Amino acid sequence: MKKLTCYFLLIGSLVILSCGEKSQKETKAKRPNIVFIMSDDHAYQAISAYDDRLIQTPNIDRIAKEGMLFTNASVTNSICAPSRAVILTGKHSHVNGKIDNISPFDTTNVTFPQLLKKAGYQTAMFGKLHFGNNPKGFDEFKILPGQGDYYNPKFITATGDTTVTGYVTDIITDLAIDWFENRRDAEKPFMLMYLHKAPHRTWMPAERHYKEFTKKTFPLPETLFDDYVTRETTAGPAEMNILKHMQLSYDLKVTDSVAEQLDIKNWNTIGNRIGRLDPEQRAAWDAIYDPINADFANRFPEMNDSTLMVWKYQRYMQDYLGTIAGVDENVGRLLDYLDDNDLSDNTLVVYTSDQGFYLGEHGWFDKRFMYNESFKTPLLIKWPHVITPGTTEEEMVQNLDFAQTFLEVAGVTAPEDMQGESLVPLLKGEKEKWIRDGVYYHYYEFPAEHAVKRHYGIATKAYKLIHFYYDVDVWELYDHSKDPNETNNVYNDPEYADIVADMKEKLTELRKKYKDSDELDNQFIEEYKDKGLIKE
Known part of the structure; x- marks a missing residue:
């Protein structure tokens, strides 16, 4: 009888242990997946969830409709590489050391992907990192060298460089979906950084989009002809005025021969970018841009500063927004993949940019200033069963907060030297726990x-x-x-x-x-x- 009792006790213990192990596995499996989508220089004004006067972005808008739209999201330092360093480390530029695009990134910094990987997440990065060739904390990466190219881009991988034929925004999405299809470990939660080059300068859209967008005309911003009266010594000297500083060839695709024909000074060349197009791509490109160049050559002798400013603004918007159309389509492809493969239900999805961008406001392109269009950044987040769909959040948040947010979502304790605040209380609708009333910029x-x-x-x-x-x-x-x-x-x-x-x-x-x-x-x-x- 004692033997029988012991036998049943042993079986019971094994069942309990088995259930315990199963419970732990289920708990781990239930940790949310994270998809971090970031574009480069994507102005919030160019997302229809914020403002629909320039472009419709139905796929990016889906994230807000299914989740939360932040109207006061900003960056700590409006320039590409420092912004990305802040996101990865959860520390201001003066603490992580990456204060500008010139200084090297201190690789002794601990990044949130490293912490997530250590905690059992499968991690991957595809697209544009902008600094360093060997990002830490990733099971797999394929990243563009530096700024990267729009057409037939080269990618850096852990095993060497590779060049892929096609359009960069489509390719980055192909890489992400290929990873999902062929190398994702279904037993682990995942963290994917899906990072677009677009719409960074020099704004080269895909063929399907430049054929469409070069025919469009866009409303002029109220401050296109800003005179900087009360900001003469600060805003006045900046060299990012569309009329004075935007390059006709490098930025606006006026051919070298037309610029030389018109004796235009300081036009810079687009040749190194266009030179990447293969013969078929180049023929399609020339079929659209050559007539634009011919029309410009005819009109230029009669243009004054005002008409030239408007012409340059329209060309800028045509190409810039054309690249965003490609981003929106591909974000839709990725969201559809998550939906179709039953991954959306347990996945937090973030869409943002590394900073804002001027779309003619104050007469400018580029970023860098603490003025709104540069300082503020788009931020849309969906998290099924946590975020109430269609929510708008007006609290002051920053890219400084992403690292701690992702760590809390994953159940990982953030290092004490991280300087942000987890957005989880806001995502859960617990606004009373959010006490920030101002944000810092440098x-x-x-x-x-x-x-x-x-x-x-x-x-x-x-x-x-x-x-x-x-x-x-x-x-x-x-x-x-x-x-x-x-x-x-x-x-x-x-x-x-x-x-x-x-x-x-x-x-x-x-x-x-x-x-x-x-x-x-x-x-x-x-x-x-x-x-x-x-x-x-």
Whole structure:
């Protein structure tokens, strides 16, 4: 009898252990998958969920309809590589060391993909990283070298370089879906970083889109002819004006021969980009762009600055938005794959950009400034059964917050030196747990391309205070309720004296919180001078 009792006890123990192991496996399996989608220089104004005057983006909009649209998402440093370093590390640029596109990335930084991989996630990255050739924390990666190319791009892999024929946005999606189909481990949760080159300069759309978008005309932004009256020493010197600084050939596809024929100075060449097209691709390209060039050659002698500015703006929008049409289509392909393969239900999907971008506002292209179009970034997140579909969130959030958000979603404790805040309370509708009322920004890359001066600042929902430094000492304050376009600097207006004092106090607190200081600024400047990276 005792033997029989022991036997049943043993069987029972084995069943309990088996159930326990099964329960642990099920718990691990239930951890949400994460798909992080990021485009390069995608302005929120060019997503129809935010503004439908320029383009319709139904697939990107799907993420907002099934999830949450953030209207006050911003970056900590509006330039490509530093933004990506902030996202990976959850630390401000002055802490992770990647303050600009020039400085190297400190590979001793711990990134959230490393932590997720260590916690049992299968990780993959496809597309544009922009810095480094061997990203840590990934089971597999295929990334573009540097900026990469739109047509027939080269990719860096762990085993060597490879060139793929086709259009880059389509190819990056093909790579991601191929990974899902052939190498995803169904026993593990996954984290996919799906990173597009588009719509980064030089804005070369796919054939199916340039045939369509070169026929379109777009509304002019209110501030296209901004005169920078209250920002003469800060906004005025920037070298990103569409009329003065956008290259006719490099940016707008005017052929070298037409530029030479018209004796246009400072036109730069597009040849190295167009040269990647194979004969069939080139024939299709020339069939559309040659007539545009011929028309421009006929009209140019009669153009004044105003008409040339409008012509350049329209050409810019045609190509920029044409590349976004390709991104939207391919985001739809990926979302459809998740739906069709029963992966959507347990997958958090994020769509964002590495920063905002100027689409003619203030007469500009590019980014870098803390003004809204550059500082604010699109952010759309869906998470079935957690986020209420169709939610709009107005709280101040930043790319600094992504790392801690993903770690909390995965049940991984974030390192203490990460500086963001997990967005999970907002995603769950627990807004009472969100206490941030201002965000910090710092831009460093000056003197350099586009001549945007070094500056730092604080933004709240109501106001923005910016301090420009290095070769100037200028403060700016913007009242968002009265001046949404940020064209009127009211820093010296006596009516705003109390607001200035309050915002300066908040800015000081944020600089202390994030361990930034004038001393650190001066240290970076001296180090760069010593290395010859700053040429005065």
